Amino acid sequence: MSMGSQQPGPSEVARDRVDVVGFPALDERFSRLNAFKLRALRACLSAGISPAITGGGGGHVARVKCRLTTLSTVYALREDGEPCTFVVGAHKRDCGDENDHEAAVDRLNLVHSCPEGVRPAYLAEDKAEIETKIAKMEERVREEARRTTPAGATRMPNTPNGGTRRLSSLATPGWGSASKPSGDLDERFPGAFHLRNHVSLLLQAGPVPAPTQGQTFATSRDFLVTVYAYAQQQQFTLERLMSASTSNFFHLRCERAQRKYRNTPGGCCPVQLMAQRADDGTWQIVAADLQHSHRFGGIEPTATPDRGSEGPSKRARYLAPSPPAADETTATPVQHKPATLSTASASLPSADLVSFFASLFPPDEAFSRATTLYRAGLSTTKDLVALLHMAPGTLALADAETRRRDGDWARTWSFVEVQEAVLEAFGGP
Structure with a gap:
């Protein structure tokens, strides 16, 4: 793009490129970094992409990425997969005057x-x-257009962005605070994504005991790996709250502690962990409350958060597939193997799903298929609609992920075969 391209005036910002939803070109220039982010967000929305914005370089760099991973499914973000390669990035260019900073697109995939x-x-x-x-x-x-000052005037200082840093973000170090310093702080506060391999190794070694008050860790990395592994083992999500200027304290809480869950069964969850850095550099848990007020372990309460999402929370479901809540209003009485299901626990698939599969398969095979699909996130016959519309490749990926998670390598049938059987029985495409 030509360096002489005219930037929109303050009155034109609201309609700037509203109809242009294409992604910026490499080396395209913007008057400010936020103008680049605005264009990229609009383009992502138009292209059907759920974006994650990350930053760095003291507020001089911005990256707009796809927040999914190579192992993402409809029910789980799966941060143990590699991040999606999609990215649009820009950096701030100092053009001489301290109020005049262009942003140039420097990364495009x-x-x-x-x-x-x-x-x-x-x-x-x-x-x-x-x-x-x-x-x-x-x-x-x-606002940036309004406060642009003449040469020589005092510039409004930038304030650092602190606040909540969530375990489910795919951000690189620096997300949550563009001015966050690197070096020692990055080592003390490593991002969840960068610890994923350590968490996996700890889980493979055996059961992870619950963290306890007074427990001491040699480094912050050891503390984070332990609590993240415990949360993943128990199938709930921890989010991290941390001030950008704090370097000696950790506060993690259950994802369902957010206020949007106050009207759901159990309300805001009280689960939290706090750790403090001692003078000798070790970290000690100073508070550990692990009694959840809600159902967890891959099972969501029947009520949904205030936001009105029909699926499991996006912040919770990356750790483990969260099956949709069974729709009891549409469930029908069990027609096959009633004695077996009468003693089943509440974590088993709904009766209508078992009954449906019993019309396609022998009773024992029907129950096995319904149970496995329930663990993969399909709990009622309504959920089968999603199964029928999934691409074979997506189903194969979900199948492999379920086998790996449950150790179900001896299973002789696949999700694709179930899809084909349902389509064949009911005359689907």
């Missing part, structure tokens, strides 16, 4: 490595949040 069939589900869940981010970004761009 529009090719995804995440499963294509998974993106629509996450976009549908994130759309309202993305639109809110776009509205806030539009206001920031307007």
